[in-house]
Amino acid sequence: xxxxxxxxxxxxxxxxxxxxxxxxxxxxxxxxxxTSDFTYVHSSGTLDTREFFLDAFRSGRRKYTQYxxxxxxxxxxPGTVVMTGLAHIRLNPRxxxxxxxxxxxxxxxxxxxxxxxxxxxxxxxxxx
Numbered sequence: 096x097x098x099x100x101x102x103x104x105x106x107x108x109x110x111x112x113x114x115x116x117x118x119x120x121x122x123x124x125x126x127x128x129x130t131s132d133f134t135y136v137h138s139s140g141t142l143d144t145r146e147f148f149l150d151a152f153r154s155g156r157r158k159y160t161q162y163x164x165x166x167x168x169x170x171x172x173p174g175t176v177v178m179t180g181l182a183h184i185r186l187n188p189r190x191x192x193x194x195x196x197x198x199x200x201x202x203x204x205x206x207x208x209x210x211x212x213x214x215x216x217x218x219x220x221x222x223x
Contacts, residue, residue, distance in 0.1 A: 103169050106176045106203050109210040110164075117162040122152040130204060130213045138184075138197045138219035160192070161185035164199070176203040176210070182217055196220045 109128055116124035126149055133145040143151070151157035167180035177200065184195040197217035203210050 099171055102171055102176065106169065106178070106210050107167075109203065109212075110167075110178060110201070113212060114162050114164065117159050120152050120155070120158060122149050125149060125152060127209075128211055130206065130211045133212060134214050136214075136216040138195055138217045157186070159184060159186045174205045177201070178203065181220075 112124060113128045115121075116128070129145055129148075131145065133148070135143040135148045137143070161183060162185075163183045164180050165183070167178055170177045170179075179198070179200050182195075182197045182199045184193075184197065186193055186195075197219050199215065199217040201212055201216075202214040204213050205211075
């Protein structure tokens with residue numbers, strides 16, 4: 096029998112792999128960790144489909160130098176996990192470093208015995 100602690104560990108592990116793949120640019124790992132209908136909403140409000148999101152990594156258009164989270168809360172429902180927290184992002188679009196702090200929500204679903212992200216949505220925290 097799978098316990099809630101087992102589910103939390105499995106999803107946290109999948110989330111850690113996803114975050115690592117964002118920084119390393121590993122589109123194959125991101126492919127395995129997302130559902131076929133995955134959507135990614137940037138802190139700017141821009142929506143990426145799964146195909147556009149993965150292509151940005153495969154082409155090298157998207158390069159994060161940091162993507163970490165903290166203050167994470169994990170809520171579990173049958174076959175679904177919702178994570179919320181703070182995300183700390185650094186990237187270099189057009190050669191200039193940007194630092195973005197956001198609040199995020201990610202939705203994970205169990206498919207075929209594996210946890211996959213169905214959605215990521217973030218909102219930028221205004222500079223204090």
